[in-house]
Amino acid sequence: MKSKASKERMSDEKKVTETTEEVWSNFIHDFIDEDLAPGGRFEGKTVHTRFPPEPNGYLHIGHAKAICIDFATAEKYNGLCNLRMDDTNPTKEDVEYVDAIQEDIHWLGFDWGDRFHYASDYFPQMYDIAVQLIKDGKAYVCEMNAEEMRANRGDLTTPAVSPDRDRPVEESLDLFARMKAGEFPDGAMTLRAKIDLSSGNFNMRDPVLYRINHLHHHRTGDEWCIYPMYDFAHPIEDAIEGITHSLCTLEFEDHRPLYDWVVENAGFQQKPRQIEFARLNINNTVMSKRKLRTLVENGVVSGWDDPRMPTLCGLRRRGYTPESIRNFCTRIGVAKVNSVVEYSFLEHCLREDLNLRAQRVMGVLDPVKLVLTNYPEGKTEEFAVENNPNNPDDGTRTVTFSRESWIERSDFLEEPFKGYHRLYPGNEVRLKTTYIVKCTGCKKDENGNVVEVYAEYDPETRGGNTPDGRKVRGTIHWVDVNNCRDAQVRLYENLFTVADPEDEELLEVINPNSLQTLTGCKMEASIAKMPKDTSFQLMRQGYFCFDKDSTEDNLILNRSVLLKDGFKKK
Ligand code: ATP
Ligand code: MG
Numbered sequence: 093m094k095s096k097a098s099k100e101r102m103s104d105e106k107k108v109t110e111t112t113e114e115v116w117s118n119f120i121h122d123f124i125d126e127d128l129a130p131g132g133r134f135e136g137k138t139v140h141t142r143f144p145p146e147p148n149g150y151l152h153i154g155h156a157k158a159i160c161i162d163f164a165t166a167e168k169y170n171g172l173c174n175l176r177m178d179d180t181n182p183t184k185e186d187v188e189y190v191d192a193i194q195e196d197i198h199w200l201g202f203d204w205g206d207r208f209h210y211a212s213d214y215f216p217q218m219y220d221i222a223v224q225l226i227k228d229g230k231a232y233v234c235e236m237n238a239e240e241m242r243a244n245r246g247d248l249t250t251p252a253v254s255p256d257r258d259r260p261v262e263e264s265l266d267l268f269a270r271m272k273a274g275e276f277p278d279g280a281m282t283l284r285a286k287i288d289l290s291s292g293n294f295n296m297r298d299p300v301l302y303r304i305n306h307l308h309h310h311r312t313g314d315e316w317c318i319y320p321m322y323d324f325a326h327p328i329e330d331a332i333e334g335i336t337h338s339l340c341t342l343e344f345e346d347h348r349p350l351y352d353w354v355v356e357n358a359g360f361q362q363k364p365r366q367i368e369f370a371r372l373n374i375n376n377t378v379m380s381k382r383k384l385r386t387l388v389e390n391g392v393v394s395g396w397d398d399p400r401m402p403t404l405c406g407l408r409r410r411g412y413t414p415e416s417i418r419n420f421c422t423r424i425g426v427a428k429v430n431s432v433v434e435y436s437f438l439e440h441c442l443r444e445d446l447n448l449r450a451q452r453v454m455g456v457l458d459p460v461k462l463v464l465t466n467y468p469e470g471k472t473e474e475f476a477v478e479n480n481p482n483n484p485d486d487g488t489r490t491v492t493f494s495r496e497s498w499i500e501r502s503d504f505l506e507e508p509f510k511g512y513h514r515l516y517p518g519n520e521v522r523l524k525t526t527y528i529v530k531c532t533g534c535k536k537d538e539n540g541n542v543v544e545v546y547a548e549y550d551p552e553t554r555g556g557n558t559p560d561g562r563k564v565r566g567t568i569h570w571v572d573v574n575n576c577r578d579a580q581v582r583l584y585e586n587l588f589t590v591a592d593p594e595d596e597e598l599l600e601v602i603n604p605n606s607l608q609t610l611t612g613c614k615m616e617a618s619i620a621k622m623p624k625d626t627s628f629q630l631m632r633q634g635y636f637c638f639d640k641d642s643t644e645d646n647l648i649l650n651r652s653v654l655l656k657d658g659f660k661k662k
Contacts (some may be wrong), residue, residue, distance in 0.1 A: 112208070118426035120165060120367050124337060128169075133365065139171030140336045143204075144178040144211070144329070147189040149381030150396040150403045151196045153417065153438070155245040159370040160421035161339055163202035174333055175204035179212045180325045182309040192396075200414045211329050212311045218320045218328050219272065221358045222283055222301055226264045230357055231301060232256060233267040234284045240270050241282075245297060251290035252297040267281050271300040272302055274317045278304050285324075287353060295350045299323060301339045318394045327351045331360040338366045342430060372424065375591040383598060392602055393587070397640075399650050400587045400606055410584070411637030411652030416445040435586070439653045446652070451479045453485060454524065454569045455615040455630040455649075457581055461573065462515075464529060466548045467495040472574065475525050475555075489618055493526050496573035498614040503568045504545045506534065513566035515545060521566040523632065528553040528564050554608045569631040571614045579615045579647035582639065583608040612647075620644055627652060 127134040129253045143157060143162040143527045166173035175197065177190055197204070227230035236244065236258045246252040259267075266489075268283055270276065283302035291297050301324040306317045320328075330338045355363045378384065379402055387393050387401070396403050399410035407417065421442040424433050479486040499515070508516040515521055515531040522528055529547040537543050552559055556567070587606045590597075615630075622628065627637045635652045642648040 115586060116164065116168065116422055119428065120161065120337070120339060120369060120426060121168065123365070124165070124169060125366055127336070127365065133363075134336050137336055137362075139166055139169035140174070140334055141166045141171065141339055142176050142330065142333060142335050144173040144176045144326070145193050146181065147186065147193060148177045148374065149189060149385055150192050151404055152379050152381070152404065153374065153402045153407065154372045154379045156404060156417050157421045157424070158339070158341070159197055159200060159202060160418055161369065161426060163197075164422075165337070165339065166417075168626075169406055171336075171472065172207060173202070174207040174209060174335070176209040176211060176329060176333070176656055178322075178329075179210055179309070179311060180322065180327070182305060182307040182319060187310060192405065194417055195310060196408075197402065199408060200418060207333075209329075209333065209523055210311060211325060212309060214325075214329055214332055215312060215320070216314055217332060218325060221328060222320075222324075223265065223268065224359070225285065225301075225357060226261060226268060226283075227526075228357070229261060229568050230284055231264070232259050232296075233264045233271070233281055234300075235281045237279050239493070241300075245294065246289070248292070254284070254289060254298050257286060257289075268302075271302070271318050272316070274306070276304055278306055280304060283318075285350075285353070285357075286531055287350075293349055295323065295347050296353070299350060323350050324354055327354040327364070327366075328358060330364040331355050331358065331362070333467050334362060335364040338364045340366060340368055341371045342368045342428070344368055344370070367591070368428070370427045370430045372421075373430065374402065374435050374438065375432050376435045376561075376586045376588060378588075383590075383595070385595075386598055387587075388548075390599055392599065399582070399639075400584055409640055410650055411446075411635060412442055413445050415628070416442040419445065432592075442653050443635065443655070446629065448482055449480070449627070450635055451622070451628045452477075452481070452631060453616045454491070454571055455581075455613060455619070455633065455636075456498040456500055456569065456571050457610055457613050457630075457633060458501040459612065459614045460501045460504065460542055460545060462497045462499045462504075462529075462545045463545060463568065464495050464497075464545055464549045465532065469495055470573075471495070473526075477525050482486065491525070491616060491618075492572045493523075493602045494572055494574050497523065497570040498573055498576065499545065499568055499570050501542070504531070504534065504542060505589045506542070514568055515547065515566075519566075520550075520562075520564050522553075522556045522564050522566050523549075523570050524567055525556055526554070527551070528556065528558060548580060572615055573614075575617045577617050577620050577647055578611075579594075579613045579619075579649050581610045581613045581636070581649045581651065583610065583651045615647065615649075620647065629655070 100249040126132055141162045143159050163173045244253040274409045283301045284298045284300050287296045287298055289297050300321050302318045302320055305319050308314055319588050348366050351366050388396055393401055397405035397409050399406055421439050474490045476488045477486050479490055503511055505514040517531050520528050520530045527549040529549045532548055534542045585606050586603055589601045589603045593601050624638045627635055629635050634654045636649045637652055639648040639650050
């Protein structure tokens with residue numbers, strides 16, 4: 093007979109196979125198909141994308157979406173995808189982040205081969221292009237400061253005002269060279285593109301291309317004191333690398349005319365095409381590096397890799413598999429409209445993945461001792477159990493059973509409530525895979541806390557069967573007192589008490605129960621032998637993994653996700 097749980101597992105299994113067989117397609121791919129078709133913009137060309145993180149923090153699940161789009165799109169078209177550190181902004185960038193970003197992308201299962209680049213490597217070319225633009229009468233040095241520029245940007249009916257716009261080319265060339273030489277303080281002047289002061293798109297109202305910033309850069313040191321703006325640098329980086337499709341998030345849509353203007357006027361032959369897609373938002377978490385850094389710096393979490401963080405290193409430490417994250421990114425789809433994805437869908441994807449591959453073991457989180465008073469003292473029996481009922485190839489292992497077991501405190505009640513089918517005086521339950529036992533009572537300490545539960549086993553029910561066909565409704569898990577390991581177990585909940593934490597309140601809406609640490613939990617001894625990167629299911633308790641701080645002598649487990657699927661119920 094198949095239990096309800098195993099039927100559910102079967103249907104889960106089917107679903108995973110179905111989704112992984114789907115051919116991944118979306119509107120970006122439609123555009124690419126168009127470009128590759130005869131007469132298309134990139135006919136006969138190799139599709140070439142890039143992932144351009146700014147190395148100012150750790151990657152999060154939102155970046156995973158972009159990574160999957162960039163790398164998997166290249167894969168789909170037998171193309172190439174570059175990894176480029178977008179380090180044009182000299183503040184807050186760090187070598188630590190550069191290394192971590194590479195590690196996370198490799199962990200997801202993507203590789204950029206020998207196409208690893210730094211945007212800062214192109215500073216000299218960007219400078220030359222800027223000089224050429226001045227010579228062509230397409231850029232000029234402007235002496236307004238940021239505040240004046242804001243005040244003069246105009247509005248929908250009034251064009252912007254820019255007094256230095258007609259500065260002679262020679263003068264702009266001279267000032268720009270002196271900006272570079274460090275003659276002027278931060279903010280004293282900028283280089284601006286000469287485009288259209290009355291454009292309906294404010295990004296085209298003579299945007300700034302270069303600003304003065306006397307800052308040390310983590311790679312170029314003090315070589316530069318002028319730095320290119322993102323809107324100028326990014327299209328040049330793409331064009332230099334021969335990118336065909338520059339896939340980015342929706343907030344850059346209004347910048348696309350400027351992107352095209354830069355590529356066009358810088359004189360590149362092959363012009364990359366920018367295509368925008370919606371950012372990933374997930375409820376109950378935050379996803380900007382700035383907010384995540386706030387959490388780290390204020391000690392709300394233990395670090396960027398705290399298992400409550402939506403960072404890739406945090407999710408990895410929590411027990412997320414690369415497959416579950418990639419599957420999630422594929423299944424949320426790629427759209428042109430921003431939306432919020434349920435956190436429970438991410439959990440659903442993990443559960444689906446682990447359901448197929450995670451070994452089942454028994455562990456007791458809140459132990460109380462069960463003594464079988466009619467079981468011979470000193471006797472030990474062995475039972476063979478399947479490692480994963482969903483996957484017979486995973487084999488079996490042996491668990492030992494004796495007179496004393498650890499069971500969950502909540503699996504015994506002196507006075508049961510209606511519908512409680514576990515241990516209470518006079519009631520029978522099945523101790524998973526071993527015997528049917530009948531509760532006879534308990535012992536309490538002076539405070540009235542239960543310290544031992546007593547029961548008698550029925551030797552005729554070995555394997556949990558009832559030869560007389562009598563009904564036993566409850567099955568509980570247990571661990572042999574004589575053959576178990578202590579463990580610390582960390583349970584997690586949402587980091588915030590609200591679904592969409594605002595910036596200002598970030599530190600006020602932290603869920604005080606987001607981390608619960610249990611000690612003295614009792615685990616089947618076999619888990620100590622499992623490789624540290626394994627995920628396993630603790631029967632009835634969820635999927636778990638070893639924390640990175642876990643050692644053979646000091647087991648520390650993280651609960652990755654509960655068994656119950658909140659997403660399916662909705
Ligand atoms: P953050 O606000 O977290 O700092 P960002 O966009 O500034 O994000 P970058 O390092 O500049 O971070 O991003 C690298 C790439 O990842 C960009 O192409 C960006 O569009 C993409 N990206 C960042 N966040 C998301 C997200 N939530 N969903 C999809 N793509 C994202
Ligand atoms: Mg950014």
